[in-house]
Amino acid sequence: MFKAEKSAMAAALAITNSVVERKNTIPVLQNVLFERDEAQPGKLLARFTNLDIEAAVRFKAEIDSSFEAFTVPAGTLCDIVNKLPDGADVSITGERNDKLTAVTVKSGRSRFRLLVLPASDFNKMKFGDLPYSFGLPAADFAAALASVGFAVSTEETRYYLNGIYLHPAEDGACMVATDGHRLSKRIVRTEIDSATPGIIIPRASLRVIAKILPKEGSVGIEVSDTIIRITAGETTLTSKLVDGTFPEYQRVIPADHQMIATIDIKSLATSIDRVKTVAGERGRAVLFSFADQALRLTVNNPDAGEAEDEVTYEGEASLKIGFNANYVADALAHLSGDRFEIGLGGEGAPAVLRSVGGTRENLIVLMPMRV
Known part of the structure; x- marks a missing residue:
């Protein structure tokens, strides 16, 4: 019914595992629907859905006049195509007994027979207007x-x-x-x-x-x-x-801050990684002590021990405040540049993190925790 390059088929099937549930109790939801692209002759649409998400991927193919829309197991077909040699062509032909019951996937000396479900069974989402x-x-x-x-x-x-x-x-x-x-x-x-x-x-x-x-x-x-x-x-x-x-x-975003400290992102990230070695799940809180441009990180875990590390900062901050070590590490990983500013308002107030030189509206807020 059609022939396409392996690269085109693989690209069309690449989001299979992100949308299709292989063990769905509704069999057709495990399938990919192939249908003509009415807007662009010479191309097919590979359509996937899980009833909450629907994806349609357009790809180039040589389409026979005998082509009719059909569905086959998406995960199986994706695995087949990915295991074919690069540069190969893939052809799919139909097997009929009054109606289309199966398709044969051929590439070189490889041949696979897959059962189909009717295209009419495929549950297309109803979208309505998108104004x-x-x-x-x-x-x-x-x-x-x-x-x-x-x-x-x-x-x-x-x-x-x-x-x-x-x-x-x-x-x-x-x-x-x-x-x-x-x-x-x-x-x-x-x-x-x-x-x-x-x-x-x-x-x-x-x-x-x-x-x-x-x-x-x-x-x-x-x-x-x-x-x-x-x-x-x-x-x-x-x-x-x-x-x-x-x-x-x-x-929850403070309008201003009593104190602002500027810190090197990599230095603080590695320091947190060191001290949280003894934090564990029960003791994941890290005490941040700002004083005299030295930030001391302290962890006290009764089940594992204690840890302390220190980094320098610029600014006039003077405060002791606790944070979840993993949350701070995640925040630092998603800040751009080499340095960031942390705005502080007190031991119970949210802290605001911004990249130095970045857009002021782009920020991360961290809620403190009791240490």
């Missing part, structure tokens, strides 16, 4: 997802925190995530209608989005109150949104 649209630079979007996504909550009871909140801001599209202990915020410069609704992109969809974004160029985004669609190159990803209200996160 708001804007574009984002792909590289900036990917960087923002990475620098914000680490703070997404995994606590299912607070489902409204299980994603990234995207909303229009004065200078572009603002992305925010928080798990209640930390918050990350980043703005991507673009033109976006102020009437665009704030949306929460689910955690599961974020993983797929990160896979489809190109390294350069731009991506198109369309949204409604319930759906987001992202067009990146030959891939169109459509996802349901989290049905909930994101909290008023601005309230």
